[in-house]
Amino acid sequence: MTPLTDLYCVMGNPIAHSRSPWIHERFAQLTGQALHYERRQVALDGFAQALHDFAAQGGRGCNITVPFKLQAAQLATTRSERVQLAGAANTLVFDDGGRIHADNTDGLGLVADITQGAGVPLAGRDVLLVGAGGAAAGVLGPLLQQQPRRVAVVNRTAGRAHALVASHAALAMLQKTELLALDIQAPEADFDVIINATASSLEGSPAPVPASVLRPGSLAYDMMYGPAAQGFLDWATAHGATARDGLGMLVEQAAEAFQLWRGVRPPSAQVLQELRTAIAAGA
Structure with a gap:
């Protein structure tokens, strides 16, 4: 019926x-x-x-x-x-x-909220994607299509980060974007935009990466919203970044x-x- x-x-x-x-x-x-x-x-x-x-x-x-x-x-x-x-x-x-x-539509939504909602362009920027599960996989392609200078992926299980990078290598090359996997504990770089695609706040950890990944004025974006994002947002603000949730x-x-x-x-x-x-x- x-x-x-x-x-x-x-x-x-x-x-x-x-x-x-x-x-x-x-x-x-x-x-x-x-x-x-x-x-x-x-x-x-x-x-x-x-x-x-x-x-x-x-x-x-x-x-x-x-x-x-x-x-x-x-x-x-x-x-x-x-x-x-x-x-x-x-x-x-x-x-x-x-x-x-x-x-x-996750990646399209993320890109629209960063570039239009937050007013932060992604072209030519350095982006850190934290996580390599379904949430991260859903947004990496649209992120690369914005032609950032570099996208680094970090994940608690390093093999998943490397696999996600490998599956998007051809698109990254087409967009002339450097795409790589880094060590989640010591990324040894800082970034214009940090995107948290993990549920770290739900696990009691405000941030799964060290504060050294932040630059002054970096956008720290949590794909979650409400109480689930609060730990990450507080961490970002405490270290001088601009924090935005995933609403x-x-x-x-x-x-x-x-x-x-x-x-x-x-x-x-x-x-x-x-x-x-x-x-x-x-x-």
Whole structure:
């Protein structure tokens, strides 16, 4: 049975904290789109079944968050170039024939929030990407396409950093960007932009890298937001960097997904401002 209003969702575990329903329903209000968007908590071993059930209920698209981004890429029928490069997907589009197309809008959202939201250009800059999991893999390609001078990847497990660098080596060469893996404990370099793609704050560690990676005025960006990002943001501010959380990335990647689903570009800057106001008010 097809729902009267197009159905969308975000799947993850945990998921109760997700702001995505508020964001997408606000996008819908501002663009005159009729849709319903909900959170779906998925059992750790139940992602494939959850996708099947959602499609059977007439679902049109969903966002994917931790820990299912790698599975989302694997289970899709077709994959965008971004997904093929990253091996991870955060946006799925369902067609009437039951096929699932996977895309990854995380990197587009990150780049938009850094270059437009924070007003920091990436071209010609030195960038440190901390982490080599699905979150880091999803953003490295779009970061390289901004043609920074250098991108270094560090990770607690060095082999994963080297593997991520190897998988993006051809793109880096095409963009004329130096791409390398460094030791997470002693990167021996400093950077204009530091992007934390780990969950270090959740683990009780404010920063997984030494303060020596910061330059005066560096942008220190945590892809998480809210309490999960606070330790990293406090660390960055204490060492003279400009700190920014991932709330803008969340809104911008959602705007990219919304455009994929509905063919309409929502006013992301307005929605981000409204969301920050709502969070500050305790909503």
